[in-house]
Amino acid sequence: MKKSQLNLLFTLTIVLLILVSIISLGIGKFSLSLPDVWTIITGGEISAIKRNVFFTLRLPRILMALIAGLGFGMSGSVYQIIFKNPLASPEIIGVASGANLGAAMAIVLGGYNVLLTAASSFSMSLLVVLLVLFLVKITGNVATSTYILSGIVLKSISESIIMIFKFFADPEQELAAIEFWSMGSFGFVTLQKLFVILPVFLIGYTGLILLRRQIMLLGLNEDEGRTLGLRLKPVRFMILLFSTLIVATTISVTGLVLFISLVAPHIARFTLRRTGFSTCLYASLIGALILIAADGFARSIYSTEIPISILTTFVGVPVLIYFMCKRKRGRI
């Protein structure tokens, strides 16, 4: 794909993203028509209730979906590059399991306090990732497979502890809350929460963009990268830290959002037919596009809101299958 084609594709995708966002801003129990949305965006006169719905409900939600999609798409493709594995995603080093454990813990031990749940899931997610890295360190083997194995170990431990919490949870409320959290939703996003997580997200996201050359070097054979002056350990640590910040902040607010970090990079690669850093950026846009669309459906296809993970899977899978069938040779 030529550079001009690439620029065109990026522009078209961004335009599509803006269109889908504007449509999605109107969708919901209290629906705003497209002219309403336009009036609010351009600062025209409109009823207070519509303005209120727009600024306190819809806008934070769409922005959150945007951030989450950008983050999942980016970190998913970075993981696939640095672990040289098309099935890698931030899951494999335990980010999601840690967040899930933190949430379950807060729900059962701390009553169902939304802020406490977010804080607890964020810190447990960081803790689990750090434990994975610590486990890698004490094995003294920095091969990729050690990271994956350590991830599996801590993921399993987290999951059994979650089971303990579930077992002792009150089935009416706590158990339901744990289950509901693990299905994900953008329904609890507020402007305040958004302001809290935005800086952390930006640190992680900018960090990954700045480290793009190192990410590509980590994608080479280890020996080749190191003799080109890649400082394997500190660079890998920084990349894992930045992507964990992105994913952990997001899911601490939204609950688990499955599948995006896996499917977006594949769609990006199949579309661009290349694997450079531009693919990571494109995967980021695709992630945002799918999440904003999925969240729109979550608010509109049933009388109550549907958990987001159900929709990301239903939206993502057909697209992925389409590209799998379209792909001629199994190269990328």
Add this chain to the structure above:
Amino acid sequence: MSKQLSINNLSSGYGRKNILKNANLVFEAGEFCALLGLNASGKTTLLKTICGLLKPAQGSCLYGDEDFLARNEKERARIVSYIPQRHSPMYGVSVLDVVMMGFNASLGFFMSPSPRDKEKADQMLNRFGLLAYRNTDFSSLSEGQKQMVILARTLLQNTPIMLLDEPDSALDFNNRHSMLEKVQSLIREENKIGLIAIHDPNFALAYCDRLILLLNGHITFDLKVANTSIEELTSCLAAIYGDISITQWKNQYIMMRNL
């Protein structure tokens, strides 16, 4: 500039087993040396230890009086570069981006190559006749072109010591000659220390100034091609390759197996 690379009592290997045993060598700038030996004789182990991919069990490597093995990967990559037997597959990465990876050791973590670096990269591609391919997908090039791109990348890394581990193993007869010709002239022109592991002794005899023969992890002979008589060459190489003869044709030596 021209410092020596000295290898002192170096032993190294995988796990507890030492493959390379007590190597002592000194290399001068402008010298292109071949490491010859059969499989598992320790050629790759020696190269990997010098470039810091393997930790030596004992001994040291000094460039001038600097112990570069004690440095981190990045500082080391400013002194030693390495061309592996096989480069990583890179799909959808442009040739220009591949050669610019060579600047990594001289850039900060978060920095990108400057426009001047880009210009240098273009000049390097031009020197290899690859400028027309600068925006081409690396994976679509032929093996010969790919290896030239990797060589161009290594030259941008601009290190005084260049290590090459059978860089010719995937190349055909013509590409093999043109690659070795390039490396030889570069090492002489830019006064670098070049060390190449190679399987075919005829190519070593044709392009290298010095032959280091390895047998079971020991350095058995260390010969300057120009100062060695044909008889001596024959007897030394026979110690490794068995029943062979060397003849002289024009000003080249040619080794053959006696059938």
